[in-house]
């Protein structure tokens with residue numbers, strides 16, 4: 001049975017997509033069966049895995065019943081991808097009138113449970129219906145937090161949304177871990193933020209931190225994860241270390 005992990009933080013630009021692509025690829029390299037479900041209408045995870053974001057069958061078409069889920073999944077050298085495409089951009093509004101609108105993603109991914117060890121969902125930067133679908137589909141949440149001012153801003157809102165979802169829609173939802181991203185350990189500010197985040201999420205912050213690394217920001221335009229684009233970079237080393245820590249925490 002796959003464990004489904006939503007990579008979530010409603011704040012934009014904190015490293016959700018970067019983490020989703022590079023953790024998927026690093027776990028795939030370590031021999032795990034991994035699916036990346038791109039649930040962000042920007043479709044940056046899709047292109048970051050080298051998949052065309054204008055494909056006509058993607059997660060949106062699967063959710064509304066226009067495509068069988070296994071037909072929409074694309075296999076790549078870095079792991080499998082359930083792509084996003086621009087149709088997902090209107091989904092937040094269109095899905096409102098549908099029955100079981102919070103469970104459309106869960107119903108789609110449940111069909112793939114036996115095919116993978118881990119399924120990662122790249123969430124959009126909001127707490128609206130798409131993210132709600134991700135929170136209902138997931139077993140756990142991985143929260144990337146950028147090591148900068150206001151890092152904790154919005155995290156109380158995220159955690160209160162999680163409490164509401166647990167009460168009414170997905171009682172088994174747990175916190176997988178919190179990841180410090182774009183971290184510059186030479187600055188007092190970054191160290192201060194790390195302490196604050198650890199106080200806010202005791203025992204849940206990964207000891208691996210992701211440094212700010214220019215190679216990580218270049219890799220997506222080549223459609224490659226960092227371990228392929230530049231395997232000797234600090235970015236590649238840190239995501240491989242994260243994959244190993246993630247597996248240890250999952251007793252694998």
Ligand SMILES: Nc1ncnc2c1ncn2[C@@H]1O[C@H](COP(=O)(O)OP(=O)(O)OP(=O)(O)O)[C@@H](O)[C@H]1O
Nearest residue numbers: 012013014015016017018125182211212213216217
């Ligand atoms: N560790 C890093 N070092 C350098 N650049 C990074 C790093 N992590 C992410 N970036 C860059 O920062 C930008 C935002 O990252 P990313 O797209 O992963 O964030 P996001 O949380 O998914 O954004 P959104 O909320 O818009 O979906 C991108 O240009 C990305 O390449």
